[in-house]
Amino acid sequence: MNAKVNPAVSQAELVDVLIIGAGISGIGAAIHLKKQCSEKSYAILEARNAMGGTWDLFRYPGIRSDSDMYTLGYSFKPWTNPKSIADGPDIRAYINEAAREHGVDQQIRYQHKVLNMDWSSEHAHWVVTVAKGEQAEPVVIHARFVICGTGYYRYDQGLTPEFKGREAFKGTVIHPQFWPEGLDYTGKKVVVIGSGATAVTLVPAMADRAGHVTMLQRSPTYVMSVPERDGMIDALRKVLPETIVYRITRARNVSLSLAIYQACQHFPKTMRKMILGLIQKQLGEDFDMRHFSPKYNPWDQRLCAVPNGDLFKAIRRGNASVVTDHIDRFTETGIQLTSGEHLDADIIITATGLDVQLLGGMQVALDGEPVNFSDKHYYKGAMIEDVPNMAMIFGYTNSSWTLKADLISEYFCKVINHMDRKGYQQCTPRNDGTIKHSEPFLNLSSTYVQRIIDTIPKQGDQRPWRLYQNYLRDYRAFKFSRVEDKALVFSNPLQHNKAYYGVQNQAVVSGSASASGEHRGTTTAEALH
Incomplete structure (x- = not known):
């Protein structure tokens, strides 16, 4: 050949x-x-x-x-x-x-x-x-x-719904897939539309510099906190070559992720209760859990991971918040929701998915x-x-x-x-x-x-x-x-x-x-x- x-x-x-x-x-x-x-x-x-x-x-x-x-x-x-x-x-x-x-x-x-x-x-x-x-x-x-x-x-293009009145908005609208270089959002009111991996990443990343970041979602997603660093790996690296550490960790993590997925498939109610319990623990007893309580079972859609619970920390500090509602239209100054609430915004980010x-x-x-x-x-x-x-x-x-x-x-x-x-x-x-x-x-x-x-x-x-x-x-x-x-x-x-x-x-x-x-x-x- x-x-x-x-x-x-x-x-x-x-x-x-x-x-x-x-x-x-x-x-x-x-x-x-x-x-x-x-x-x-x-x-x-x-x-x-x-x-x-x-x-x-x-x-x-x-x-x-x-x-x-x-x-x-x-x-x-x-x-x-x-x-x-x-x-x-x-x-x-x-x-x-x-x-x-x-x-x-x-x-x-x-x-x-x-x-x-x-x-x-x-x-x-x-x-x-x-x-x-x-x-x-x-x-x-x-x-x-x-x-x-x-x-x-x-x-070459992201997935963005047709929002009524979008042309009326006087601020900046961005799709994360095409982030403008050098965008200054210091002190700005930011609304992130979406609840997937991109949204839960953007919110804590922008919260420290922005005036406030609101995650606006039509429906919630399951979000799990995961450690950014792994203590077991740090310990193994002191005594074993990198190649061996990698193989051990890879095998463990494959087995762990598969076990979690299988548990979600076979025991959805138990896993839902566990996931929501962990979220409640990080956000506090007074937090409205409807913002993190999807109507579907875990792993009917992909779970979102947040390292060291950074999303929950931003919410606890007051730098970020979550709103669960539907968009009626864009206005000159933000987004009008079907509930009657209005979200003021200088920047709107449409983290609405991939095409x-x-x-x-x-x-x-x-x-x-x-x-x-x-x-x-x-x-x-x-x-x-x-x-x-x-x-x-x-x-x-x-x-x-x-x-x-x-x-x-x-x-x-x-x-x-x-x-x-x-x-x-x-x-x-x-x-x-x-x-x-x-x-x-x-x-x-x-x-x-x-x-x-x-x-x-x-x-x-x-x-x-x-x-x-x-x-x-x-x-x-x-x-x-x-x-x-x-x-x-x-x-x-x-x-x-x-x-x-x-x-x-x-x-x-x-x-x-x-x-x-x-x-x-x-x-x-x-x-x-």
Whole structure:
């Protein structure tokens, strides 16, 4: 699969693997590829002019992770910063350092936005159309494999509802995704609309300098205080190497987060009582708990984490407050609520969510026929039904994103190496008849998820089509299961066009191959029969 290219297609560049996105997922995928498939040529395309993805784009006050860095960090690179919950600049530096250490930063092509990609069955590779540079010069790249590390939201716009009377407001309106550099909010009255991770981060971060910060929410979110530093880690660092400390802490935190999630799923009333009790303890007995008492159960939507309870401290000091109400309209001086209350504001921040978008908005086709992803199923949470030689990285919603991203990248490298050994050119997940029931692969009730629920791939009711949101279960499945199964079809579409690759097909497989060169993996028991 690394041999000479037919002159007929050599006009466009051909790489073995094209990685789309230079954020935490794309950089991680490139490093796994370099470690596991060192002979493969690859390129990383990044639409923006810097690596880091989310951690380079978001620059609002207090930007930080909502997961601990011992699980959000890469499996191959220990997190050595004393803070478990890290600031955005520290995470950006960590990603950049990982890229430099492994030399993948040299393979990034900035200002390369992928517009569309079309699978060519004739040549068994992707034809990828890219807009290059500020002038959006059209460029075509051919790739045998594509790894999509494009995140899950639009980078060029946030999600902001249409607020009646917005044009009447005389102050400043900001979406956190596009924070203006040098904004001075000293002594200003600030209203933050929203109750998610961004809102609960902004409020305490701005409260010290602002005159007052009000978090205006339509409905509450579960918020848990977590320690910014971990005493166990500080103790272990005195006697053990960083690599060992990282592994121990990572294993503990994975188990702990999974235990909390499972407890919320199986004992929602008990967990709700516990979470609200902890909040009440930090805010005081006289605090109106309706502002932190959602109508849904814990983990029906993602929990928000606040390091050292900084949000609760800001509220206790009087620097910040929470209002639960609905917006009637913007006025010249603030926001009129449906209850009749008016919130005065100099600055309004619309922390109202992300505009969810898969694959960076690019169009995907198979031999010119557009792919409707809402009709497809997510195979192992790594590949898409009927879409060949492509991995789509989508992390966990109930744990750290990178845990799943690492597994997907390692698994796809495993698939590529398997294809090399067997002489395959194409692998395609196919519905093997085991899917009896389908549902969206994202199972959160959050508004920003529900808005796009009819446009995203589905999951089935059993493996390999079921997503379990369980790292330990996925770890076993990705690490120790066979690459070939009934649902993953391997084929050699170029077996009658050997000149294209300049190599002889060397497929030696158990089971049977179809006339088209397709092969479905068989178990040992099936082979014996």
